[in-house]
Structure formats: C-alpha cells, structure tokens
Amino acid sequence: MHASVQPALTIGVLGTARIVRNALLRPARIIPSVEVTVVGSRDGARGSEFARRNGIGRSVVSYRAVVDDPTVDAIYIPLPNSQHAEWTIRAIRAGKHVLCEKPSAMTAVESRRVAETAHGSPVAVVQAFHYRYHPFFERQRQHLANGELGQVRSIRVSLCVPLPPGPDIRWDYELGGGAMMDLGCYAVHMLRSLTGEEPSVQSAAALTVRDHRVDRAMKADLRFPSGIAGRLTVSLRSARILTLSIRVVGDAGTLHILNPLMPHLFGRSRLRNGAGVRIDHAERRPSYSYQLEAFRDAALSGAPVRTGMDDALATMRVIDEVYATAGITPRTSMAEF
Template sequence: MKKLKLGVLGVSSHFVKRVLFPLKHSSSIEIYAIASRNYEKAKKFALKHDISKYYGSYEELLGDKDVDFVYIPLPNHLHVEYIKKSADAGKHVICEKPLALSYEKSKEAFDYTNTKGILLMEAFMYKLHPQWKRAWEIVQSGEIGKVRSIYCQFSYDNEDPSNIRNIKEYGGGGLYDIGVYAVSSARFMMDEEPKKVLCELNRHPEWKIDILSSGILDFGTKRSMFTVSTQAFPYQNVSVFGTSGVLSIKVPFNMYPDVPGEISVETSIGKRTIFTKPEDQYKLEFEEFARAISEKIPLPVSVKDSLSNARVIDALFESAKRQSWTEL
C-alpha cells in the first residue's frame, strides 16, 4: 500500500515525545512535512529527523498538494480554527484532545469537515491499545458480574507557568487535558451515557486553571468517579467494580510501547493477572486513521463518541460552577 503523507502543524513536545518515533517506523505513513511559526525551528527539526518539507507557517503546509492528512497537536484554543483551514485545503485531520473547548464548538468542527467531505478524528489513542479490548472482553464475559462502579485516578506534576496546559486562555487545566480520559473510559466501559454529573474543581490562585478535579458520572443504577490533578505525584489507574469481582488496568492511558499491558482481575475464586502484547498505541491510532482514509473503514474514534464526551465535559464544568448536579 502506498504510504500516506502526513503534515504536522507545530513542533509540539507531545508530537516529539510520543508520535514522531513510532511513525518513523510505520509502513503506511510518511511524516512528510512539518510546520512552525518559526521557520528556522521547522527547518532544523526537519533536517534532524529526515522530514522532506518544512514550512514557516501552518497555512503554507496546508497549501502543499502532496499532504494527504494533517495532525493538529496545537494548543487547545487553536484546534477548531485549524481544523477548518485544513478542511478548506482538502486535508483529512487527526486532532489532539480535546478537539474543542465545548460541545458546540466540537459539533461545529465536525459539521464543517463533513460538508467538505473530510475525515476528522479526535486523538483518543488509548482506545487502540489491546489492553482495553481485552478489558472490555473480560467485563462483557460476566467474570466480574454486573458493573456497579468505575474509579479513575490520573495525575502528573506540572508547575511551569509558561506551559500551555497551565494557561487558561489556551484551554489549559486538568479536566480538558486528562479528565477527558476519565470520562471517555467510563463511558466506554459502561457502554452507555451518564444521566447526570457532579463536579468539584480546585483552581490555581494565579493561573485560574483547574489543578485538582473530581467528578461523579451517574448512569442510573451505576456510577463512575474520578480525580485528576496536574500538580500531584504522577499516577494513573482505572478500576471497574462489579457484583462478583473487580478489574484494574495498571497503566490505562500513557502505556509504554515496549511493555505488556497489565490487567488484574480479582473474584471470590482468586486473583489473576492478564498481560497483553506490547504495542505502540500512537502508531496504531495513526495507522487506523490512515486505513479509514485509504480503505473507507469506520474511524476508530467516532464522531458520536467525541461529541458525547464533549457534552459530558461541558456538564462537569457547569456542575462545578453551580455547585450542584447537572443533568444531561
């Protein structure tokens, strides 16, 4: 199969640390072009990493007729603007989460790309890792009984005031950055949408972004709870509690590409550990998106899924503002 040519908007640290290396070893994707608002930065990066084209503006890259699709890892507040510009240029788009800073803006972006015949996908890479497929199969098998609750903890420590995740105007804060994973994974494992939510946010006194966020998603007869923090010891875990047992995913989101996924299951019979094949979830994510372009298969993260997640995030912010339950 002919390799699809990828253009990247911005030399983001996330792209460099998580995406660059695995895609250099892809059989279906070529990192063909890179753009930065600093031409010399783009040039230096491209020459270092053997990338064919480099540009001093995002618009120049979008004007390259050989680019098949683009990756947008820009600050959150720029996502919708460059999704639309990419669609205008005829480029399919994989965009970092959150795709937009509200449900309405997310819907606007999806509607716009749809009218242009452009594929748009939100980059929830964890869904492509085999450990989540295996966890889903175990839950569906009934081994832990009927699901009653899910708990997610996700945290890291970032106290750099210049980091984009700590700038309110850029869409910074823990709920947008990692709370979206807690919501997405709960909706995935519950296989339904919450009816109401409750949320409490602790904000940084100067930066005004949420640095400690806790929420409850009420699904009627079951609930999901989470706490995420951008100023705490780095940690992540997801546990699914059923009527007959509990399932836990040790590293649910930022899984190492060379380490097996680890799932523990505990029931009245005893405790067992399941390991899944080491995989690079970013490579899988981009290659599945490329297949959706080339082979017209469904996107691994659907439009409906992304919009449903955005609606819940909106409701959590509204709940924190009102200090009460918010219905969806």
C-alpha cells in the same frame, strides 16, 4: 504478476510540539505507507531545525501553507487546545484527513461544528485518544461487555500527575488549559468507553491555580443510565508521584487497571471473579503506533475508527457539564472559523 503497492499517506504537521515525536514521527518510521513530509511553524528557524533533526523533508512558515499543500493527504494537529477546532475545520475544508490531539475543541459548541463539518466530508477525522487503539484496553473493555464482573456497580478513574513547575500552556485559560481539559478528557473518555453509555454529572469540585478559571485538579461523580456510578479524579499537581488507574467493581468481581493511559509502559490489569484471578500485561508496542495504523487505514481505505467526531462531541459535552457543575468559568471559542 507483482502485488500492488499501497500508496503512502503523506502527513503534514502543524507546529513543533513535544508530543509530535512520540505520537507521530517514531511510529511513522516503522509503519508502512505513512510518510511525514512537511512541518509548519510560525517560527521559521524553529521549524527548519525541527525538520532537520527529525528527518522531515520540508518546513514552511505557516500552518495554512501545510493545509493548502496539494502533496499532503493528511494533517496532524498537536496545537494548543484553543486551536484544535479551527485547524481541524480548515483542514477538512481543504480535503485533508485529520488526526487531532485531544480534546477536540474548547467547548461542545465548537466540537459540534467540527462534527458537522466532518459529516459533510469524505475525509477521515480522528481524535487522538491513542490508548483506545491499544489491544490491552480493548481486552479490559471486553471483560465488562462479556459480563465477567456481573452487574457493574462502579468505575473509578484516577489520572494524577506532578506537572513540573514553570510556564506551561496547561495553565493558560485562553489556550484551553486546566486539568479537566488535559487529563479529564481522558478520564471521561475511558468511562464512556468502558460503559458504552453517556453519563450525567451528579457533582463536581475543583481546585484552581491563581487564575480561578483554571483547574489544577478536579473530582466529579457521574451517573450512567444503567445505574453505574462513575467517579473521575484528575490532577496536574498531584501530591503523589503518579496515579494512573481504573477500578471497576461489579457484583461478581473486580477489575483493577494500572496505567490505562500509556499501557505500553508497564500497563497491567488484575481481574478477580468466581473463576479466580487473572493478570494481564499490556503489549510493549506503543499505543501511538496502533493509533497511526488505524488512522492510515481510515484515510486510505475507509476503515472505521473508534474515536471519531461524534465520539469527541459526546466527551466534550461531559467536560462542559463538569466545569459548569464545579462553578468554573466555561471555556469560550477564541477564534472565528
């Protein structure tokens, strides 16, 4: 008897964003039972060239054509933030599994609509917080869960990068730009993941670009029900070259995590407690690879995921509260769907 072969999960891509290569195409080449079969682009020439360069069999000149394609099982959405909720809902309604880049929506109101649509469907809907699927981050989370730091008192997350000058959708309010939307969603998610709790926002302050609705940097203090003090600092125009770190302080130890965002790029942690000092180096396998495996398993066999739509909604609620507390004009839905 021959062992049964698991059918491939066929994935269609909406758009030709830069992230597609690292987040989907490269891991799909090495992960069994995953095949990227079509890309949709509103620019036909760009879509055709993207497909040719990346070994994708077909390109079509609309996102709708990908979503409605009966040969496609799942949709990957790397579009601007303003289009995440709309196309996630369209894909769910078409019976497709969805892997959508973060954040899930422009606001918690939009995110709730996505979650409600997902609840009424048998498909897997996953927000692409790839770091959360890397075993390195899970080990750090377990340090806290296992009480290795004693009672945790504070957690500080700093994600600051020097975004190159020039046009970028991350500076566009209508497209859901801003440091809090881009990096802040990660910082909020990391704090929620490490504590397992939902915070309230105590204070927040932003630095903005010329369009004062768009933050280039944000600092916010959060409080968790157990008493943990959280702080996030995010910036797209960092004075330093790069800051990607988490520092956890407990009454019996400390934990410092370097590069929790992309742990496969020299991520490491240092745990100090009464038992001594432990250094942990992250596996070099990309976090996107672990994420795609988890998405495949959720789609093909119903395996649970760590970043579903209820989780996405909880993160979006905090983002909205940070913006409101900082006095930044809240994002609004830009589409009817």
